[in-house]
Amino acid sequence: MANTTSVQYEPVAEIGGGAYGTVYKARDIESGQFVALKSVRVQTDQNGLPISTVREVALLRRLEQFDHPNVVRLMDVCATQRSDQETKVTLVFEHVDQDLKTYLERAPAPGLSPDCIKDLMRQLLCGLAFLHSNRVMHRDLKPENILVTSQGQVKLADFGLARIYSCHMALTPVVVTLWYRPPEVLLQSSYATPVDIWSTGCIFAEMFRRKPLFCGESEVDQLGKIFEVIGLPPEDEWPTDITLSRKNFPPLMPRPIADVVSEINEQGGKLLLNMLTFDPLKRISALNALEHPYFHDDETLTQTKS
Known part of the structure; x- marks a missing residue:
């Protein structure tokens, strides 16, 4: 990791900000190309940067060698x-002009075509399968963290940085949207890569609906809105390592997915429910999702016609 300042990059505009710092669109003075600069403040120990940060940056650099088309x-x-207690780490990413949230907002009525949604979902799952195969969890998938190029190429952004952020997060009152958080995180239970699949399911539904699927105002309210769609899970699926009781929620039955996401076809609805499965161990993986009939029904139709 170069111990240099960012003099090579000239900030052009602020793209966004959050608890972790500000993201700038900048110009590489040498090449003239645009980049995105993201600065993260990391607490240092007696030996300099914590080993977790060094390990995380090394992992990001290793992923970069694969040059995956769906990862920024x-x-x-x-x-x-x-200072002695703090180091600023600046990550320099390729710059993409719009995120999925903007892409959805700009789509003329009645919204994205079913084929376009299928293409975006396939790319999103390809990027996710790549991250998960390298033991990287995104942990914060939402339309703002998915970039879409002018050619319609999907690129996952803001991934794999959770551990870099962790020490700083403890010092910051972070208000992160709850709407893409899976039940295991809302219940403060243990979690792994299935968290990203839940978020992807929420995004999948949002592409059809043009508005978020679950808009809770608190963690308990968010869970209530989830159970209104998928039903209250059975007692044997409720995590045992948590304080919130299943009895806090009314006994709800699942709603037909077509009532909630009216434009989705039958196979798309089945895939969505496989993603929005309460038990993370039963939730579909990114690799298996790519094999789902939803992505192959067009090919079947073509073969039948020929």
Whole structure:
């Protein structure tokens, strides 16, 4: 990791900000190309940067060598010591002009075509399968963290940085949207890569609906809205390592998915329910989702016609 400042990059505009710092669109002074600069403040220990941060950056750099088409490219990492207790790590990513949220908002009525949604979902799951096969969890998938190029190429962004952020998050009152959080995280139970599949399911539904699927105002309210769609899970699926009791929720039956996402076809509805499965161990994986008939029914039709 280069111990240099970001003098090579000239900020052009602020793209966004959050608890972790500000993201800028910047110009590489040498090449003239646009990049996205993301600065993260990391608490340092006696030996400099914590090993978890060094490991995370090393993993990001290793992923970059694969040059996966559906993962945003990490081009450079610069570290600047601000004080004995804090170091600023600047991550330099390729710049993409719009995210999925903007892409959905700009789509003319009545919204994205079923074929376009299928293509976006396939790309999103390809990127996710790649991350998960390298033991990287995204942990914060939402339309704002999925980039779409002008050619319609999907690129996952803001991934794999949760551990870099962890020490700083403890110091910041973070208000993150609950709407894409899976039940195991809302219940503060243990979690793994299936968290990203739940979020992807929420995004899948949103592409059809043009509005978020579950809009809770608190963690308990969010769970209530989820159970209104998928039903209250059985007692034997309720996590045992949590304080919130299943008895806090009314006994609800699942609603037909077509009532909630009216434009989705039958196979799409089945895939969505496989993603929005309460028990993370029973939730479909990204690799298996790519094999789902939803992605292959067009091919079957073509073969039948020929």
